Amino acid sequence: EADLEERLVDLDLRSDSDIPDVPPLTDSTPEILKRALSGLSARWKNWWIRGILTLAMISVFFLIIYLGSFMLMLLVLSIQVKCYHEIITIGYRVYHSYDLPWFRSLSWYFLLCVNYFFYGETVADYFATFVQRREQLQFLIRYHRFISFALYLTGFCMFVLSLVKKHYRLQFYMFAWTHVTLLITVTQSHLVIQNLFEGMIWFLVPISSVICNDITAYIFGFFFGRTPLIKLSPKKTWEGFIGGFFSTVVFGFIFSYFLAQHQYFVCPVEYNSETNRFVTECEPSELFQMQKYSVPPLLQAVLGWETVNMYPFQMHSIALSTFASLIGPFGGFFASGFKRAFKIKDFADTIPGHGGIMDRFDCQYLMATFVHVYITSFIRGPNPSKLLKQLLILQPEQQLSVYKTLKSHLVEKGILQPSLRG
């Protein structure tokens, strides 16, 4: 073990003691709060700050939901940019690479490229009618992949040209750091947006489940906590973990019941080209229509009911809450390990009492990917508007043959009436 330590020191990655101490976290608590809480002892003061900020964040969350899908998209985008910025800043600090030529510009450039690529792929599908009307946009959409690739390549070549003799290794590390960060933050923020477009409920229930799990696991741990869960996070306990699991499942179940009743949450977000706004109006799919379920005999004795009216979505919410409670925390452990590896207390100090944005969102990322995979595997089939877009790009002869195949299929299934000749 001592040998490994020696070898670690040799690496130009510098031993842990060389990492500059985290600059004393500037206290960003607003003056008002400070004065109001000046009477209390330091421990309770911290509690109150955390509590107030939690409520503030939840209120902002509700406000934005009320404002609609477009604002939510913007919010997700801002969070993504901030998370990216936080992680890249940590990289700069670890590698003392403030002075590397070009690197700041290149990191932001890559962020722009990857976002352009992803937004082009998603936006083009949903805004098909909007895009059809404008010539320049059509060109951009048709050759979207090629343009994105060309933009990325430009960045790649700039990176190669910017390699400076003394700093090769540093530059490669920052290049890799940038790419892994892009992989984590940008791809998953786009999955969040795709979930959102599927219906706000697919955005709200997972996020709330993760938040609920965080809070209830903490509360259970506070009151009943005894057996430590994992060395990485000494504050977590098995009691908190299991208690959090059950509470989150119940919470998800009840929360989905309320949300499933409103079209605003349940319908896929669509863009109405006439009013130039997002609309959420539709015939709720069968997932969101009440159905009678027979209660299994075991529970009948407990509950006293024979059947229960539930939305099928509530069954899915159990799967989502289970994931949020059992696997979501691994995202948190990963972030804890990361912070210990690089000797930082928090990703940043954007939110007083809580740390950086990334600190709040570390568990969310795994969740977003899971929800997306869940939706594509179990809920919806392929996206109809995307399919239509691809059909319209085909060669005329191909379109004609596809048309005939589809027609015969639909007639066979009785969905379309056979044509009247003559």
Added chain:
Amino acid sequence: NLQESESENKLDGETASDSESKSEFGGSPAVPTSDDTPEVLNRALSNLSSRWKNWWVRGILTLAMITFFFIIIYLGPMVLMTIVMCVQIKCFHEIITIGYNVYHSYDLPWFRTLSWYFLLCVNYFFYGETVTDYFFTLVQREEPLRILSKYHRFISFALYLTGFCMFVLSLVKKHYRLQFYMFGWTHVTLLIVVTQSHLIIHNLFEGMIWFIVPISCVICNDIMAYMFGFFFGRTPLIKLSPKKTWEGFIGGFFATVLFGLLLSYVMSGYRCFTCPVEFNNDTNSFTVDCEPSELFQLQEYNIPLVLQSVVGWKTVRMYPFQIHSIALSTFASLIGPFGGFFASGFKRAFKIKDFANTIPGHGGIMDRFDCQYLMATFVNVYIASFIRGPNPSKLIQQFLTLRPDQQLHIFNTLKAHLVDKGLVGDLEDA
């Protein structure tokens, strides 16, 4: 060559930030430098001086590799796919081994297992996606395959998550940073190596010509740039690779474009190269048989007036594909080398001479393939953007999984579009 690489190491020199890592390589070289050259060659060349010997070894191995390339082309798509997969695994192994060497992380618990596990997961995901598209009918017939393909993404994600959780559980107190570095290293390597090898396979399925012409152009550019540099080289091109010169770069460019034109002309005449690879359900084998698309049918082109006087012809018969080959060769000569510079920079950053020493005289597999990777992605993006549209049969498959009301909506929109274009009469008599 040996002499040049020695001077390269001296150029690297004692730089401030690199010097502190010098000690780690003084004692234990990053890559063991055993002489891999087979005994036979050693004896045959024992008389020549060491410089010419190296030349001969490189030359012979180059010819051996090219011959091997031809043999596997002859053997067909299935063998090619297997070779691509082997190359991918070897490249992954080489880069991960470098990571182990750099971070002295042989002793990290679990890490070897986890790296290979992630490689398996990502390959499973990609092969599943490709196989489902191309082997659709085969997959639908067999019940277990059908379920695997329907829930493919979910299964792949679950497998990946297992690896992720294992990684988190394997974090050991003293080695957090090392473990995170290796995790990052593994993922970047997967991103580079695995995704691009799958793009190569996609290109292959489009038609063997889309696989052979780009690879040959990169190889040709390598060789031509070297020769032009050898005979005419004077102005250095980039500090990263002191051996490269502008004369070699430009000469290589023109030579490669010409080579691409000629090679495409020869290949476009044969169906086995130009037809998309398909899986025949009855014979359970790959077939390359089709009506050649218009890309591969000779057409008359008017020669621009400028060239008419030079060449003396008014029109020329060419395959449209040859025009595309100019684009491919241009990319191979102008942008492809950046992949090589990237790899050179990487080798200097980590103070290694070669990625490995699998091929005597040439280094590792990765050394030969560093320029190919950018090329594979470019060809794939090029095909998707300019050549083929979406696959009609795939679209029909997706259509069949939609709900009836969605199907009707799409059908009506398509019909309206076709009526607009005059392809279908208003009365349904199409």
